[in-house]
Amino acid sequence: MAKSMYLLWGSGSPPCWRLMITLEEKKLQGYKQKLLSFEKEEHKSKEVLEINPRGQLPTFKHGENIINESVGACLYLENQFKSQGNKLIPDSPAEQALMYQRMMEGLFFLEKMEFFVFYDFYAPEGERHDSALKRHKDNLVTELKLWESYLENVGLSTAHRKTRGESHTLR
Amino acid sequence: MAKSMYLLWGSGSPPCWRLMITLEEKKLQGYKQKLLSFEKEEHKSKEVLEINPRGQLPTFKHGENIINESVGACLYLENQFKSQGNKLIPDSPAEQALMYQRMMEGLFFLEKMEFFVFYDFYAPEGERHDSALKRHKDNLVTELKLWESYLENVGLSTAHRKTRGESHTLR
Numbered sequence: 001m002a003k004s005m006y007l008l009w010g011s012g013s014p015p016c017w018r019l020m021i022t023l024e025e026k027k028l029q030g031y032k033q034k035l036l037s038f039e040k041e042e043h044k045s046k047e048v049l050e051i052n053p054r055g056q057l058p059t060f061k062h063g064e065n066i067i068n069e070s071v072g073a074c075l076y077l078e079n080q081f082k083s084q085g086n087k088l089i090p091d092s093p094a095e096q097a098l099m100y101q102r103m104m105e106g107l108f109f110l111e112k113m114e115f116f117v118f119y120d121f122y123a124p125e126g127e128r129h130d131s132a133l134k135r136h137k138d139n140l141v142t143e144l145k146l147w148e149s150y151l152e153n154v155g156l157s158t159a160h161r162k163t164r165g166e167s168h169t170l171r
Numbered sequence: 172m173a174k175s176m177y178l179l180w181g182s183g184s185p186p187c188w189r190l191m192i193t194l195e196e197k198k199l200q201g202y203k204q205k206l207l208s209f210e211k212e213e214h215k216s217k218e219v220l221e222i223n224p225r226g227q228l229p230t231f232k233h234g235e236n237i238i239n240e241s242v243g244a245c246l247y248l249e250n251q252f253k254s255q256g257n258k259l260i261p262d263s264p265a266e267q268a269l270m271y272q273r274m275m276e277g278l279f280f281l282e283k284m285e286f287f288v289f290y291d292f293y294a295p296e297g298e299r300h301d302s303a304l305k306r307h308k309d310n311l312v313t314e315l316k317l318w319e320s321y322l323e324n325v326g327l328s329t330a331h332r333k334t335r336g337e338s339h340t341l342r
Binding site: 053054062063064065066067068069071072073075076079080089093094096097098100101103104105107108123124126127129131132146149 | 224225233234235236237238239240242243244246247250251260264265267268269271272274275276278279294295297298300302303317320
């Protein structure tokens with residue numbers, strides 16, 4: 001099945017990693033792929049634009065189906081290959097809610113990182129302000145703190161589950 | 172089931188509409204809800220922040236499950252109430268790929284609209300540039316043209332199906 005898949009990707013791109021990790025998790029190895037260079041603007045090449053008018057990577061086809069948005073592609077692959085590889089959407093309503101919540105929040109995390117890291121790329125020279133750069137940095141720091149708090153809670157809830165598990169074992 | 176749901180929403184918010192439309196499509200009427208005012212900064216109120224640390228609307232709970240991101244909430248509701256109301260995720264791989272693709276692209280559409288419409292809100296007075304506003308406008312125009320082309324293709328394929336359907340009827 002993976003042979004009918006075609007991935008155009010760029011190095012260092014978290015959305016590309018997201019899709020490639022999902023392909024591995026679903027045991028969809030052996031797909032056709034091509035590494036393109038952002039520096040050489042290959043993501044704006046004719047080959048990409050024909051599949052993905054946004055000229056972004058990843059650009060992904062499964063047979064004739066085009067699904068370039070990485071989160072959408074992960075959901076599509078999970079739905080199409082439910083029983084293959086690792087199950088990526090949990091059954092429990094609580095875990096499912098948390099997964100969808102963090103999955104979508106992840107997009108804001110990435111965006112806030114990009115606004116800061118690529119500030120000079122997005123703002124032309126005459127439009128740059130230290131105050132704007134500082135604001136983007138502050139927003140990223142706030143975002144990172146939020147994720148740190150999420151991770152702390154994961155740690156706590158894992159510990160909590162472990163404790164509960166142990167107490168069951170001891171009973 | 173809808174009685175265990177609680178929605179905090181704001182008027183004029185497409186993400187709120189997205190979730191509210193999904194609730195209607197899934198026949199989940201009768202949920203508890205509260206209309207809050209963006210103007211009065213009620214989306215940054217203690218009640219919201221306790222459920223949604225981002226201080227955004229919609230803020231949504233189903234029992235103890237919190238799912239504030241509207242796209243995530245739509246996917247969660249569809250998965251939890253698959254056999255209720257209208258089916259929102261198509262079975263056919265081609266339609267499913269298209270749905271996920273457009274669903275995720277919709278976020279960029281909204282973002283490009285906000286960058287232009289709320290430019291004065293995001294850029295403090297000393298940081299505003301006509302060139303930046305023009306760029307945001309150009310980006311929005313490009314985005315709108317892309318969606319127009321999507322809609323034209325939908326129109327064509329509907330017309331195509333209709334023609335085929337008619338030819339079947341005439342046979």
